[in-house]
Amino acid sequence: MANLESDFIGIKSPNPFWLASAPPTDKEYNVRRAFEAGWGGVVWKTLGSEGPPVVNVNGPRYGAIHGADRRLLGLNNIELITDRPLEVNLEEMTRVKRDYPDHALIASVMVPCEEDEWKRILPMIAETGCDGFELNFGCPHGMAERGMGSAVGQVPDYIEMVARWCKEATDLPVIVKLTPNITNILYPAEAALRGGADAVSLINTINSITSVNLDVMSPEPMIDGKGTHGGYCGPAVKPIAMNMVAEIARNPATANLPISGIGGVTTWRDAAEFMALGAGNVQVCTAAMTYGFKIVQEMISGLSQWMDEKGYESTADFVGLATPNVTDWQYLNLNHVTKAVINQDDCIKCGRCYAACEDTSHQAIEMSEDRVFTVKDDECVACNLCVNVCPVENCITMRTLEAGEMDERTGKPVEADYGNWTAHPNNPMAQAAE
Amino acid sequence: MTKSPLSEGVVAGRLAPGQLAENFADLHPQLEDHEALVAADRCYFCHDAPCMTACPTDIDIPLFIRQIATGTPEAAARTILSQNILGGMCARVCPTETLCEEVCVREVAEGKPVEIGRLQRYATDTLMAADVHPFERDTATGKKVAVVGAGPAGLSAAHRLAMYGHDVTVFDARAKAGGLNEFGIASYKSVENFAAREVDWLLKIGGITVETGKKLGDGLTLDGLKAEYDAVFLGIGLGGVNALGVDGEDKSGVLDAVDFISDLRQASDLADVEIGRDVVVIGGGMTAVDAAVQAKLLGALNVSLVYRRGRDRMNASVFEQDLAASKGVRIITNASPKAVIGNGAVREIEFEYTGDDLAPTGQTVRLAADQVFKAIGQTLEGEGLPALEGRKIAVDGTGRTSVDGVWAGGDCASGGDDLTVTAVAEGRDAAEDIHATLMA
Numbered sequence: 101m102a103n104l105e106s107d108f109i110g111i112k113s114p115n116p117f118w119l120a121s122a123p124p125t126d127k128e129y130n131v132r133r134a135f136e137a138g139w140g141g142v143v144w145k146t147l148g149s150e151g152p153p154v155v156n157v158n159g160p161r162y163g164a165i166h167g168a169d170r171r172l173l174g175l176n177n178i179e180l181i182t183d184r185p186l187e188v189n190l191e192e193m194t195r196v197k198r199d200y201p202d203h204a205l206i207a208s209v210m211v212p213c214e215e216d217e218w219k220r221i222l223p224m225i226a227e228t229g230c231d232g233f234e235l236n237f238g239c240p241h242g243m244a245e246r247g248m249g250s251a252v253g254q255v256p257d258y259i260e261m262v263a264r265w266c267k268e269a270t271d272l273p274v275i276v277k278l279t280p281n282i283t284n285i286l287y288p289a290e291a292a293l294r295g296g297a298d299a300v301s302l303i304n305t306i307n308s309i310t311s312v313n314l315d316v317m318s319p320e321p322m323i324d325g326k327g328t329h330g331g332y333c334g335p336a337v338k339p340i341a342m343n344m345v346a347e348i349a350r351n352p353a354t355a356n357l358p359i360s361g362i363g364g365v366t367t368w369r370d371a372a373e374f375m376a377l378g379a380g381n382v383q384v385c386t387a388a389m390t391y392g393f394k395i396v397q398e399m400i401s402g403l404s405q406w407m408d409e410k411g412y413e414s415t416a417d418f419v420g421l422a423t424p425n426v427t428d429w430q431y432l433n434l435n436h437v438t439k440a441v442i443n444q445d446d447c448i449k450c451g452r453c454y455a456a457c458e459d460t461s462h463q464a465i466e467m468s469e470d471r472v473f474t475v476k477d478d479e480c481v482a483c484n485l486c487v488n489v490c491p492v493e494n495c496i497t498m499r500t501l502e503a504g505e506m507d508e509r510t511g512k513p514v515e516a517d518y519g520n521w522t523a524h525p526n527n528p529m530a531q532a533a534e
Numbered sequence: 535m536t537k538s539p540l541s542e543g544v545v546a547g548r549l550a551p552g553q554l555a556e557n558f559a560d561l562h563p564q565l566e567d568h569e570a571l572v573a574a575d576r577c578y579f580c581h582d583a584p585c586m587t588a589c590p591t592d593i594d595i596p597l598f599i600r601q602i603a604t605g606t607p608e609a610a611a612r613t614i615l616s617q618n619i620l621g622g623m624c625a626r627v628c629p630t631e632t633l634c635e636e637v638c639v640r641e642v643a644e645g646k647p648v649e650i651g652r653l654q655r656y657a658t659d660t661l662m663a664a665d666v667h668p669f670e671r672d673t674a675t676g677k678k679v680a681v682v683g684a685g686p687a688g689l690s691a692a693h694r695l696a697m698y699g700h701d702v703t704v705f706d707a708r709a710k711a712g713g714l715n716e717f718g719i720a721s722y723k724s725v726e727n728f729a730a731r732e733v734d735w736l737l738k739i740g741g742i743t744v745e746t747g748k749k750l751g752d753g754l755t756l757d758g759l760k761a762e763y764d765a766v767f768l769g770i771g772l773g774g775v776n777a778l779g780v781d782g783e784d785k786s787g788v789l790d791a792v793d794f795i796s797d798l799r800q801a802s803d804l805a806d807v808e809i810g811r812d813v814v815v816i817g818g819g820m821t822a823v824d825a826a827v828q829a830k831l832l833g834a835l836n837v838s839l840v841y842r843r844g845r846d847r848m849n850a851s852v853f854e855q856d857l858a859a860s861k862g863v864r865i866i867t868n869a870s871p872k873a874v875i876g877n878g879a880v881r882e883i884e885f886e887y888t889g890d891d892l893a894p895t896g897q898t899v900r901l902a903a904d905q906v907f908k909a910i911g912q913t914l915e916g917e918g919l920p921a922l923e924g925r926k927i928a929v930d931g932t933g934r935t936s937v938d939g940v941w942a943g944g945d946c947a948s949g950g951d952d953l954t955v956t957a958v959a960e961g962r963d964a965a966e967d968i969h970a971t972l973m974a
Binding site for chain 2: 168169170448449450451452454455467471491492
């Protein structure tokens with residue numbers, strides 16, 4: 101049986117599944133139940149400064165994108181950080197950590213960008229016995245208007261500065277939570293590293309408008325006829341998040357910077373994918389908000405089964421294994437030639453591959469009178485669109501041509517050697533292969 | 535005295551009113567909004583979709599399902615109705631399992647087709663519930679067209695012609711329009727007076743006058759219509775019923791299934807409809823099943839549906855056969871009627887077992903019967919009709935008959951499958967040809 105115990109920058113937890121800082125982790129009641137349900141760690145809902153807490157809107161806080169049968173694919177929110185007094189949160193965190201010493205408890209923090217603010221609050225919070233801090237430089241709505249959250253995360257110099265203050269203020273590990281609302285995730289990640297952060301966590305939510313009420317002509321969620329951009333999360337954002345995780349993991353300057361992966365993790369497989377790309381653990385929010393805390397049981401059993409099948413004894417065995425295979429386009433092997441193949445036994449003759457290829461791609465699928473669909477190898481560029489639109493899994497596959505085999509499209513035999521754009525004759529910048 | 539299924543003879547009120555209401559409730563309840571979205575989402579939006587090809591009226595099924603999936607069932611209804619103005623009824627009575635849903639790629643792949651029929655009903659019911667008639671009549675042409683028969687073919691033709699601006703008069707022998715939709719199908723397929731409501735809705739196009747109580751040979755002649763109108767469409771159906779041709783057929787209690795169904799449909803209270811304790815229905819088509827199932831639902835103790843060949847040769851779809859069996863109808867195959875036995879009224883009916891080639895075996899069986907419903911096919915009636923092909927009016931692909939200026943469609947015309955949907959298609963196509971001819 102695989103060992104799911106996790107050690108992320110020295111923070112131990114029974115498994116790599118943490119609940120991200122969000123409504124599910126807003127209070128003792130939830131967090132206790134989350135730990136009982138099996139979550140390995142919790143990043144407590146973001147704490148703010150002492151004094152009167154922030155207030156939230158009193159209308160809807162969430163907007164959603166649904167798939168078939170109202171499956172929640174994307175969620176956005178305009179909720180702010182905790183709206184409960186700091187002292188209450190600290191008391192509760194203390195009790196929870198006392199009762200769950202083996203579970204990870206991280207304090208998410210967001211205070212104004214002033215040195216004394218950060219240096220005063222961190223030691224106070226550390227009194228709870230928490231295992232570390234996560235600096236919320238990510239929230240793109242509300243708090244950003246007040247110079248916090250993503251307003252900090254979008255300025256690498258601020259990230260570095262605040263991270264440094266925090267490292268000076270505490271001996272506990274400091275994780276910097278990054279916003280994806282930037283052009284290049286490497287700048288904030290490198291800034292966090294320069295500031296001394298022990299890790300980064302990403303992604304926070306993406307600026308978004310999920311829908312427009314066409315009767316009122318207002319974005320949703322709508323508050324008294326108006327809406328504002330909210331933070332987008334859930335399964336829909338996973339591809340964006342994974343790319344950012346991979347970019348940091350494969351960037352030489354940040355390759356050794358631990359990453360806590362966040363963004364649409366819904367199943368054990370999502371978690372395994374994030375971790376294969378370099379995340380040391382994962383944080384989950386939307387899946388729990390959609391299905392409740394119990395889903396962690398599937399994540400635990402699924403990851404454990406998969407690790408057993410693959411022979412991985414601990415999560416560290418597979419973290420980052422996919423990172424070396426994330427490369428630049430220019431290094432992809434242009435001599436790797438594939439062709440779509442339609443399995444006629446599996447084909448249900450819906451014709452979607454034909455419509456997609458004929459109307460929008462390379463006119464490489466032929467349709468017979470009796471609805472038999474076949475690939476024209478002399479037209480097929482192996483774009484994979486037919487595979488993706490086919491409703492039958494594995495009905496259309498890509499066959500790799502052997503070296504020496506004729507590519508009917510180009511009329512040339514497939515070359516045996518690796519060859520990429522950097523050395524391609526069509527590339528004006530090409531350097532002759534030595 | 536309270537009656538029950540056990541009561542002897544032919545009596546009304548075998549079941550309590552509540553039970554009758556439950557028995558005759560909608561066969562396929564309407565999809566709820568969310569159910570419709572889920573059902574619609576299963577459609578793959580096939581290229582050159584097989585379901586469209588299978589639909590006799592060529593409804594753009596993938597398009598209308600996508601319109602439902604995207605929250606515009608009214609637009610979906612318009613897509614349906616532009617091809618099939620009786621799309622609401624067809625959604626209820628079409629044997630979809632042998633048409634669109636049979637060839638749905640998901641039926642082929644998974645044995646579970648997209649529920650096209652129920653989705654069509656969802657769309658059309660949504661529009662009709664809003665009391666919207668989505669088509670407008672063109673500027674009047676001044677041309678007059680007579681449509682004989684207010685069944686599916688005639689109504690379809692009339693609507694299309696009226697839409698093009700022609701003035702249409704529809705004649706029907708019965709007291710109400712609707713034809714078999716109103717008089718000839720099981721009640722549980724057209725609950726809450728749907729057939730009549732659909733006719734009222736259809737007539738909102740304007741330009742259509744309905745004259746009931748008139749038929750060819752009784753108030754109308756083809757020559758007279760030709761003289762008075764610019765074109766004539768015959769959608770007169772099959773008015774006669776085939777006889778069994780056996781001894782004792784004239785005994786009381788031996789009835790035409792179509793009359794039983796018609797009387798039941800027109801009854802104001804099902805508790806007043808008489809039914810035997812032992813009922814035998816002879817035939818293997820939809821009418822036989824409709825009669826047998828409804829006899830059972832009225833409270834008959836024993837209902838047998840007897841067909842002379844094997845089950846695979848029955849015209850009733852497998853779905854209909856299974857429906858009958860599930861309601862407790864006993865399906866007896868390979869048996870041909872030999873004699874009706876009884877003293878004035880039928881008491882028993884004797885069958886001889888026959889092979890699928892109808893070869894007699896010499897072995898007989900008798901079934902107790904208070905009532906025998908004949909459902910062995912209908913025949914064309916009328917005099918002075920255009921030339922026939924076999925036993926129906928000969929028509930070409932656009933419904934033209936041997937008589938210039940006279941078109942025909944539906945069950946009375948050659949070709950087609952004697953389905954509601956086929957009749958609608960034929961009426962529509964004839965109307966297109968009439969319009970083209972009149973405007974040429």
